Amino acid sequence: MPHNLTLNYNTPATAWTEALPVGNGRLGGMVFGGVAEERIALNEDTLWAGAPRAGTNPDAAVALPEVQRLLLAGDYLAAEQLCKRLQGPFTHSYLPLGDLLLRFPHVQVEEYQRSLDIDSAVAATSYRVGGVNFGREVFASYPDQVIVVRLTSSVPGRIQCAATLSSQMPCDVTQVGADGLQLRGEAPIHADPHYVHSDDAIHYQSGEGIRFCAEIRVIAEGGRTWTEHGVVHVKDADAVTILLAAATSFNGFDKHPGNEGVDPVPLVAAHLASAAVKAHPSLHETHIVDHQSLFHRVTLDISSPQSPITNHQSPLPNRITTFSETNDPNLITLLFQYGRYLLIASSRPGTQPANLQGIWNDLMRPPWSSNYTININTEMNYWPAEVTNLAECHTPLLDFLQELPVRGRAIAETNYGCGGWVAHHNSDLWRHAAPVGNFGDGDPRWAMWQWGGAWLCQHLWEHFAFGGDVDFLRQRAYPVMAEAARFALDFLIEDGQGHLVTAPSTSPENAFTTPEGVTSTVSVASTMDMAILWDLFTNLLQAAQVLGIDDTFTAEVADARARLYPPKIGQHGQLQEWYLDWDDPDDHHRHVSHLFGLHPGRQITAEATPDLFAAARRSLELRGDASTGWSMAWKLNFWARFRDGDHAYQMLHTMLKLVPSDTRHVSEAGGVYANLFDAHPPFQIDGNFGATAGIAEMLLQSHAGFIHLLPALPSAWPSGRVTGLRARGNVTVDMEWRDGKLVRAVLRAGKEGSLRVRVAGMEEMVLAAVAGGEYVIER
Secondary structure (H helix, E strand, C coil): CCCCCEEEECCCCCCHHHCEEEECCCEEEEECCCCCEEEEEEEECCCECCCCCCCCCHHHHHHHHHHHHHHHCCCHHHHHHHHHHHCCCCCCCECCCEEEEEECCCCCCEEEEEEEECCCCEEEEEEEECCEEEEEEEEEECCCCEEEEEEEECCCCCEEEEEEEECCCCEEEEEECCCEEEEEEECCCEECCCCCCCCCCEECCCCCCCEEEEEEEEEEECCEEEEECCEEEEEEECEEEEEEEEEECCCCCCCCCCCCCCCHHHHHHHHHHHHHCCCHHHHHHHHHHHHHHHHCCCEEEEECCCCCCCCCCCCHHHHHHCHHHHCCHHHHHHHHHHHHHHHHHHCCCCCCCCECCECCCCCCCCHHHHCEECCCHHHHHCHHHHHCCCHHHHHHHHHHHHHHHHHHHHHHHHHHCCCCCCECCEECCCCCCCCCCCCCCCCHHHHCCCEHHHHHHHHHHHHHHHHCCHHHHHHHHHHHHHHHHHHHHHHCEECCCCCEECCCECCCCCCEECCCCCEECCECCCHHHHHHHHHHHHHHHHHHHHHCCCCHHHHHHHHHHHHECCCCECCCCCECCCCCCCCCCCCCCCCCHHHCCCCCCCCCCCCCCHHHHHHHHHHHHHHCCCCCHHHHHHHHHHHHHCCCHHHHHHHHHHHCCECCCCCCCCCCCCEECCCCCEECCCECCHHHHHHHHHHHHHHEECCCCCEEECCCCCCCCCEEEEEEEEECCCEEEEEEEECCEEEEEEEEECCCEEEEEEECCCCCEEEEECCCCEEEEEC
């Protein structure tokens, strides 16, 4: 691996968006690197507000037929207003666990350095005081399920510190032995979204919320350790190892965390006891081996002789602000690998899926509840999972999709009178599937959208498409996809012109204006709806073919797919976003939902649908480049699909704009924070994952029935090498290019089959692959 995969700083973090993230999928920490006080902001991925609830709304089924009648009659405003009767409750919020605070007798220091090495997944702080070098390292171990803090000194007996635990939630901190502290508390039963004005926004009810526990053990080498008044003191130690474990009473999405919850205290004690018998070098080595077993699967080295030589040790904010001048190719590599690092740190087998902020959150009412926003953001989180060789990190989302339908079936039946299962705009720890809006308070532009579950089903198919696990397809993917399709079949209605349409329908969070001057958000058959259903039906039919299923249900799906309202080209040469040609050429909305069929879907390709492909490009040109951080990441992927490497690269330039660390209010001026977190603003992690996926998409595509090598290589990357990317069909790809052209590629097949391969300037190749075979392409 390259040795420049480090985020470097020469000052401590003064804001949460300057702190450095560590995580093991379940436990997260944000390391500030302070001198007199180190703050590690803590998270545990099952610490949410609330408890299980159905969220059903029987009145929705009463109102739905009238909504549909109004829409088909063209009375969009009346239908929009009536859609409020279809709403359910808001989701619950993801919460911060608390802080580990370490205080030191240091004020004036020299040679201060702070860093995060994403190759080893270790955050470090170092400085000099009076001729003594002090160091700190922090990592979150997946094998040992603890966060580890290591304090060192170049001179024996010079470490002095005081450790405490705190939380924003009501809690008790008690002493555990001479060298430990335990924090216990209970989460609120309800926390309103940040955009809701309420006098009772955060509500506690004893015995009803999730109970949580965090505990530290301070292991000093030499010196003296004692605990008093909720503080662990260390004096004159040679080195110190601090172990932190945490857990909650969460016992499953359908179990009440109070009377059916697990006791987190013994879980914490077990993790600490297991880790405490291991010396720090053993903990450190086990952590690094585990992390690198995933991280080292993919390497990327971009050479750009036209770029000035960049000092990789210079502070990262400086590298970001000068990127427009330096075109630093190593910053692109860092951005790419940072997304992989964050996925490894926030999503591991057995954990919850990465939410809107991964696993890192310091607010009791975080932006959009830091929930699962499933009209783009959660899906974007997992776009890099398969292509960048982190299929195991996809597992939490795939597990989530075994549970979400339990809630979704009740919503489908009660709210819509449909079979199958449905999920809408948001979900949470409790597998919320209902439309949000607090039963009528929400704006239908974001509350009224039924296709979050159908979109998520794409991840089930993609996991099979990349890996080829037929047992997974049969046992876990197909049943969930089939039930999602069942809901769609029952929900679709005739439009009177031979097509099946969705009604009500929105293009998430956007609005239209009719030629008569009526502005609304709800109509029928938005292009996104139809593209998602085409994708779901197509994937289901291909899955059925693999599994040898040919029955009345698959015939019904095939018939419905043929009758879906088709994508249209509008008066501006654009792909229409709406049922009718209402698109505003000056609309620069952050959502570009009508291009779903281009990416992440595969309905629109240069070869199969050239006219729609050109229209989609026109739509993206009209939408513009600058937007929120995650929106620019999606546009990066679009431009890669258009095989326009230079425009894709320009999107990276647009994204790599430093946003002030105190900018956490909602804004459309996207970029990145000083810690390279994606800035909507505020922080949303999806843009990091989308950027990683987009860079991979520039180098390798396989969605259109063939493997396309270097499909969108920008002129700014004339030479380079990438190893370990994955293509659909269970193929691992290494490539080297020079002067903008492929020099050598190695394809390693994981299964038997025919591989179609395309490279610019070469004839298409068809390789008869065998499992374990290695195929070399050289120019």
